[in-house]
Amino acid sequence: MKLSAPIHHLKRRAKAMARKERIALHEALDRVARIEGFSRWSLLAAQISKGTSASELLAKLRPGDMLLLGARPGHGKTLMGMELIAEAMKSGRQGVFLSLECVESDVLDYLNAIGGDAARFNERFTFDNSDAISSDYIVEQLSASPRGTVAVIDYLQLLDQRRENPVLAEQVRALKSFAEDKGLIFVFISQIDRSYLLSARPCPDMRDVRLPNPVDLKLFDLACFLQDGRAHIASNGV
Template structure:
């Protein structure tokens, strides 16, 4: 069954419904699912999972990769990051999600939005939503992680928001070294500049990455961009 809009947009509709209708998010999600012809949100999420591109993207990533995952707000970049973590766990690998943007509850809500049961994640998944997140913090936490572990960082432009943290360039270099030295796959979620115009370019690219501070994007081995349900993949 074809959905009326991509999953991220349906979830945004549910969040708005929850606020305006003064109802729990899970109830709003189920109501949106019913409008799409599904008995519950979990059924919608599970059905659409087979057609989402996370599996294809995961298959193109290799241990040692530093990956940029970019999109404008509401286009599903956080959900894609979590889906990559789920794909890693399906393959028997560990995954870690570091976020300066969301609380633990919000991350678990997003797991439910993609049809994943956080209770079944077990020891393969780690979540860090502390204010101490920086490249150095991540490197220390992942120092003994096995090869092939997927590390998702949410998000790039927040890493140097504290003055005591190293520059964004230095932190990305640290994470690049971490990926290569430990054989990890480090995925960095990124904002897209407000000047990006989807009417002239259907999907953003490296030229559209928001860079409030200097950063050499050539440090990334691969990049993926999302817009209106479409995905574009780039290699260095």
């Protein structure tokens, strides 16, 4: 089924509707989906996706792995991060969303929008939006997390925004070591440089990751880039 506009435009429409009518984002997303001919947003998102689903992507990740999840604004990186957490929780694992960007209501709206049912997963899901989020903070908070826990970090480029935090490269190396030691899976939501918009490529790739401070991207075991419902996957930082 052909949509009336690209999916990121539909998401912006839903966000504007949520603000204007003072309704939850997941309700606005479902309203937009019904206009497009789908009963709810999760069905629309599943129908238009030409790339890898969250369940397929999660199956590629092993305890100790780190995933870079990149997209331009409005192309579904936060939604995909929440879908990965929901898939992990469905299989009995723990899910953690650490954000320097979102508030709790945003995250719960995303979880509800994909059918995650926050109440059902209450004991398995943790949301943390402390201003202190950094590699040291994450290690401290997740030190007792069971093997296989999926932790989404929102987002990579904000980890060293506070001067007292280590440089970004050091934090990523520390988190990679911690993930391998504890058997956790880290998903880093990442910004994509606006220069990508000048390219003719259907999806961003490692060349497009916005890095105001240098990072060894080969520390990531897998990368997934999203654009207009497409997903491009790269392994071993290439």
